[in-house]
Each structure stands twice: as structure tokens, then as C-alpha cells.
Amino acid sequence: MSEQEIRVPDLGGADEVEVIELLVSAGDSVEAEDPILTVETDKASVELPSPGAGKIIKLTVKVGDKVKEGDVVGVIESSGGSDDSVEDSGDEPEAKTEEKPEKKPSSKSQDEPEQSKPAPKKKSGGSRNETVLVPPLDGMENVPVIEINVSEGDTVEADDALVTVESDKASMEIPSPYSGKVVKILVAEGDKLSEGDKLLELTVAEDGGEEDDEQDEAPVDSGQEAKPEPKTGEKAQQKEPTLQSQTSADEPPAPGAKVHAGPAVRKLARELGADMTRIKGSGPKSRILKDDVQAYVKNQLQQAQQGSAVATGSGIPGVKLPDFSQFGDIEKETMSRMMAVTAANMQRSWLNVPHVTQFEDADITDMEAFRKSQKAAGEKKGVKMTPLPFLLKACATALSELPQFNVSLDMERKEVVRKHYIHIGIAVDTPNGLMVPVIRDVDKKGLWELAAESAELAQKARDKKLKPAEMQGACFTITSLGGIGGTAFTPIVNAPEVAILGVSKAAMKPVWDGSEFQPRLLLPLSLSYDHRAVNGADAARFTSLLGQLLGDIRTLLL
Numbered sequence: 001m002s003e004q005e006i007r008v009p010d011l012g013g014a015d016e017v018e019v020i021e022l023l024v025s026a027g028d029s030v031e032a033e034d035p036i037l038t039v040e041t042d043k044a045s046v047e048l049p050s051p052g053a054g055k056i057i058k059l060t061v062k063v064g065d066k067v068k069e070g071d072v073v074g075v076i077e078s079s080g081g082s083d084d085s086v087e088d089s090g091d092e093p094e095a096k097t098e099e100k101p102e103k104k105p106s107s108k109s110q111d112e113p114e115q116s117k118p119a120p121k122k123k124s125g126g127s128r129n130e131t132v133l134v135p136p137l138d139g140m141e142n143v144p145v146i147e148i149n150v151s152e153g154d155t156v157e158a159d160d161a162l163v164t165v166e167s168d169k170a171s172m173e174i175p176s177p178y179s180g181k182v183v184k185i186l187v188a189e190g191d192k193l194s195e196g197d198k199l200l201e202l203t204v205a206e207d208g209g210e211e212d213d214e215q216d217e218a219p220v221d222s223g224q225e226a227k228p229e230p231k232t233g234e235k236a237q238q239k240e241p242t243l244q245s246q247t248s249a250d251e252p253p254a255p256g257a258k259v260h261a262g263p264a265v266r267k268l269a270r271e272l273g274a275d276m277t278r279i280k281g282s283g284p285k286s287r288i289l290k291d292d293v294q295a296y297v298k299n300q301l302q303q304a305q306q307g308s309a310v311a312t313g314s315g316i317p318g319v320k321l322p323d324f325s326q327f328g329d330i331e332k333e334t335m336s337r338m339m340a341v342t343a344a345n346m347q348r349s350w351l352n353v354p355h356v357t358q359f360e361d362a363d364i365t366d367m368e369a370f371r372k373s374q375k376a377a378g379e380k381k382g383v384k385m386t387p388l389p390f391l392l393k394a395c396a397t398a399l400s401e402l403p404q405f406n407v408s409l410d411m412e413r414k415e416v417v418r419k420h421y422i423h424i425g426i427a428v429d430t431p432n433g434l435m436v437p438v439i440r441d442v443d444k445k446g447l448w449e450l451a452a453e454s455a456e457l458a459q460k461a462r463d464k465k466l467k468p469a470e471m472q473g474a475c476f477t478i479t480s481l482g483g484i485g486g487t488a489f490t491p492i493v494n495a496p497e498v499a500i501l502g503v504s505k506a507a508m509k510p511v512w513d514g515s516e517f518q519p520r521l522l523l524p525l526s527l528s529y530d531h532r533a534v535n536g537a538d539a540a541r542f543t544s545l546l547g548q549l550l551g552d553i554r555t556l557l558l
């Protein structure tokens with residue numbers, strides 16, 4: 001074992017560079033060539049590799065320090081192999097480079113001839129098609145495309161990133177040589193590119209800063225192939241691929257957005273299965289650092305463990321959104337908190353609960369006759385009797401007769417939680433979204449009491465006056481769209497409840513009584529249930545029982 005200094009290797013001509021990220025800490029074990037830290041010049045991000053395998057004793061620099069070739073950045077206790085320090089070896093570890101933007105010259109210089117762009121072909125006012133070719137890739141060949149940063153139809157500015165390629169040493173974004181519109185993308189993610197390969201086709205407006213020639217004004221395909229980066233033979237003279245910075249907004253970049261990160265960080269994200277387009281970079285120019293990846297993964301794990309609202313749900317990839325504005329006018333509005341919470345709850349229930357829906361038509365002809373007969377009494381009491389109290393009462397009876405519906409599942413502990421109370425939630429449509437107040441001890445209440453209480457809770461929901469306690473503790477939910485319409489629907493179980501009754505609009509239908517058709521008022525019921533807790537036979541029993549109870553409401557008294 002011997003200690004050796006870790007020194008800054010040749011930086012390809014760069015003088016002082018800034019340390020932008022420390023990739024290891026004292027005590028970390030590293031392999032030879034593992035990246036130790038990242039420095040950034042105005043042209044490139046460079047990962048300084050470990051000179052050998054061993055344990056990091058200390059790092060002698062911090063983020064923001066400026067270092068140059070030969071500076072000591074740390075000390076490693078090598079675990080064997082070469083005892084040579086970087087300085088002595090004469091075989092310096094190669095710095096891994098992520099190319100950085102070089103400022104586009106404001107005027108042409110002799111050092112940087114305009115070889116990158118084909119000879120201009122059009123007068124202003126017209127347009128031409130250009131095929132963009134892969135520029136020199138710093139000596140690399142067959143470099144895989146890891147991201148395509150534009151879509152067909154996109155408008156790009158000169159130097160906007162078109163695609164990102166990544167070798168085991170560097171990732172770099174290939175910039176557009178022109179402002180224009182992407183007509184056709186000629187590569188796909190995973191394709192391996194080398195200098196000169198065709199990347200995409202651009203329509204370039206002649207007003208876009210190109211010199212005019214003597215051609216006419218009709219759009220033409222110039223047949224020119226444009227390399228964004230002309231190869232001059234000298235790396236320092238190359239107009240290097242431009243690395244684009246991410247949004248500096250607080251939000252992480254949108255799915256599909258381009259990312260700004262070094263090869264080691266990308267590798268870490270790949271290993272951890274983290275989608276880098278969802279990670280907010282905290283480094284310079286929103287660069288994604290190792291810490292950002294780790295914090296993102298930690299946060300995702302915590303959310304999954306707590307069962308909290310994860311936008312994409314259970315590790316399932318999120319839906320990639322196109323740029324809708326390409327299809328027409330749009331406007332964006334932030335979701336209300338209630339909508340966001342409801343959306344997360346729906347998704348969580350939908351993803352966690354294996355749903356089955358059982359359908360039944362209840363004959364409520366007699367029930368409706370009775371309900372209507374109570375109209376005058378209701379007016380006296382100031383309470384409107386709708387079908388809902390009957391449904392509440394019937395469900396309470398069914399829940400007590402089939403108690404397997406009055407449970408919640410604790411899958412972590414492998415327990416079934418049986419409830420000895422019957423509280424039922426009612427879904428209420430409000431201008432602000434869906435709310436579910438809960439009526440307690442439905443089995444102990446009469447129809448008038450249930451009518452009054454459900455009307456009061458529904459009004460409170462619409463007036464945004466419900467207290468949190470009034471929305472908790474339900475064993476089961478009724479969602480009635482009967483006042484609106486529809487013949488059937490499949491409601492989503494309001495987990496951790498295990499069943500929900502959907503009610504659609506009652507309609508008169510001919511029913512065969514054995515000798516003739518009779519006009520009967522049928523109420524469509526849809527019972528969605530959690531198939532882990534309830535089997536199909538029990539679900540059929542539950543809806544049949546509801547049918548019997550609603551078909552002859554005297555049985556509700558038994």
C-alpha cells in the first residue's frame with residue numbers, strides 16, 4: 001500500500017479550469033480510471049480519473065476551486081498495481097471529456113473558417129433544404145445517439161442541440177449549424193454515428209443570416225450537406241459541438257427535455273434506472289450532478305414506500321407529452337390542489353387495486369312509487385327524498401350481511417382489517433371537482449335522517465365547507481350519476497376501501513314476467529370491487545341482494 005497524489009492531467013491545452021463537481025469522498029474505494037471530480041472549461045467538462053485502484057484518503061480541492069495541469073487534487077492509498085503517481089507515470093490517465101459550447105463567433109475569423117456551412121444558395125425571402133451531417137467527434141467513431149433533442153416540425157436556432165451522443169468517454173450535443181425547421185430526422189436513439197453521417201434535414205430560411213447569391217427566390221433543395229463542426233485537424237481550432245444548458249426554472253425539465261450531465265453521472269443514472277429528464281440539476285447551468293441523481297432516486301423510493309402521489313405511479317413510465325402548440329393554439333393552467341390530489345388518488349387506486357365490475361339492474365318501480373308518495377311529507381320536513389337514502393340503506397344492509405366487503409387489506413402485514421362500523425362515502429360533483437363526504441353509522445339511521453344528512457353534506461361539499469373529518473373513515477362509497485344520465489359505468493374503488501357502487505339513471509324497460517312484458521323502472525348498478533378482497537361470487541351476491549332490497553324496500557326493515 002502506498003499513498004500517491006492525484007494530479008490534474010493534461011487538459012488539452014486549457015489553462016485554469018474550475019472544479020464543478022466532486023464525484024468521490026474521503027474513504028471511497030475507487031478503481032483505476034474511475035472519475036474523481038469534474039472540471040469545466042469554457043469548451044468542455046472533463047472528468048479527472050483516478051490514477052489507480054485504492055481508497056481516497058482526501059480531496060484537497062472543493063467545488064469552485066480553479067486548478068491547472070499538475071495541481072494536486074487529492075491523495076489515494078493505492079491497493080496495489082502501479083506505484084507511480086500521475087505526475088511520474090508518463091502515462092497519464094485520459095481525462096473524460098464532455099464537450100462544452102464554444103461561443104459562436106460574432107464575426108468570421110481566419111482561425112475558424114466557415115467550412116461548417118455549405119455555400120449559401122438563396123436570396124433572402126426564400127428557403128432551402130440542408131442535410132445536417134455529424135461533425136468531427138473528437139476522434140470518436142460509432143458513437144451511440146442517446147437522445148434526440150428535437151422533433152420533426154420543430155423550429156431550431158443555430159447552435160441549438162439536435163442530438164446527444166455519448167461514448168464511454170464523453171457525451172456531447174451536436175448543434176444545429178443553422179436556424180431553421182426540422183423537416184426529417186434521419187437517426188434514431190441507439191444509432192451509432194461517425195463523422196459525416198447524415199443527421200437530419202433542415203429547411204433554412206434565407207433570412208437566417210446566410211449570404212445571398214444570385215439564385216432565384218423559389219425554395220430549392222440545395223443538395224448541400226452541412227456539418228455543424230468542420231474538422232480542421234486541430235482540436236483547438238474545431239468549432240466544437242455545443243452543450244446546451246437546461247432551464248433554470250425551479251421545476252425539473254419536462255420528460256423528453258435535453259439533459260446536461262457528464263458521462264459518470266449519466267452512467268450512475270442508467271445504473272439506478274433514473275430518468276434524467278425528470279431530474280433537476282443543481283450544478284452550474286442546471287447541470288445534473290451525482291448528488292441530484294441520488295437525491296432523486298431517494299425521493300422516488302420514499303414516495304413509493306409512503307404510497308404518496310407519484311406522478312408516474314409505481315415506476316411505470318410517464319406519458320410523454322408532445323408540444324401541443326404544433327397542432328394549434330393552447331393555453332396552460334396550473335392544476336388546483338384538489339385536482340392534483342384527486343388525480344393522484346385515482347391513479348393510486350387504479351394501479352394498486354385489481355378491479356372487476358359487477359352489473360345489476362334493480363327494479364325500483366315500487367320504491368319510486370313509495371318515494372314519490374313521500375313528497376308532501378318531505379316538503380313538511382324540508383327534506384327532499386331522492387333515491388340516494390334508499391341506496392345508502394340497502395348498501396348498509398348488504399355490507400353487514402356480506403362483511404367481506406367491509407374490510408381493508410394491509411398487504412405489508414398480510415392482514416385483513418375488518419370493520420365493525422358502517423360508514424359510507426357519497427361522491428359529490430362540485431364546481432371544484434369530486435368530493436366524498438362520509439355518512440357515519442348508516443345502518444343505524446332512518447331514511448329521512450339519511451336524506452337530510454346526505455343533502456347537507458353535499459351542500460357543504462359544494463360550498464367548500466366540509467371539514468377533513470367529514471371526509472374520512474368510509475368503509476364503502478356510492479357514486480350516483482343517476483341524476484345526470486348514462487346506462488352504466490365502471491367506478492374506481494376508493495382505496496383502501498374494497499368496493500364502490502356506481503348508480504346510473506333509472507329507466508322504464510319491458511320486463512318479461514313469465515307471461516307478458518311489464519313496464520318496470522330499472523336502476524342500473526355497477527359494483528367495482530378489489531378482487532384481492534372479494535371474489536366474483538360474493539360480488540354477484542352483493543348486487544343481487546341490493547336488487548332484492550331495492551326491489552322490495554320492506555326487506556330493508558328486516
Ligand code: COA
Pocket residue numbers: 386387388389426427428429430434458479480481482483484503504505506507523
Ligand atoms: N335515476 C333516475 N333519477 C335519479 C337517480 C337515478 N339513479 N338518482 C337521482 N335521480 C333524480 C332525483 O330523484 C332528482 O330528481 P327530482 O328532482 O325529480 O326528484 C334528480 O335526479 C337530482 O337528484 P340529485 O340532486 O342528484 O340528488 P341525489 O340524492 O340523487 O344525488 C349527489 C346527490 C350528491 C350524489 C349528486 O348530486 C351528485 O353530486 N352526483 C354526482 C356524483 C359524481 O360526480 N360521481 C362521479 C364520481 S367519478
